[in-house]
Amino acid sequence: MTARWPTEPIIVGAEIAAGHDGAAELVVQLRHPNGAEEPVVMDAALGLDLMRRCGAATLDDLAGHSWRKILEGT
Numbered sequence: 001m002t003a004r005w006p007t008e009p010i011i012v013g014a015e016i017a018a019g020h021d022g023a024a025e026l027v028v029q030l031r032h033p034n035g036a037e038e039p040v041v042m043d044a045a046l047g048l049d050l051m052r053r054c055g056a057a058t059l060d061d062l063a064g065h066s067w068r069k070i071l072e073g074t
Contacts, residue, residue: 007033009067014059019043026050026059030067040070049073 013029019041026047028040042050050056053072054065 009033011054011062011065011067011069012037014047014062016047016059017041028062028070040067042070046073 009030009032011028012031015027017025017027019025024044026042026044028042028047028050029037030040031037050069050073051059051062053069054062056062056065
């Protein structure tokens with residue numbers, strides 16, 4: 001059996017960080033098909049909306065979801 005490599009960026013992790021103004025932000029880590037990773041920073045409201053769209057009860061539950069879930073909230 002061969003492992004399938006994602007054909008689009010996927011969420012591989014997330015953490016809560018303090019923004020420049022001290023407000024909470026969600027930093028979502030994306031992994032691209034070529035293996036490169038990049039962070040996507042969103043404000044708390046958008047982060048909570050992303051969790052709702054993904055059916056995530058915890059930040060760990062975001063892993064494996066398509067990056068397109070981020071776009072649905074913008």
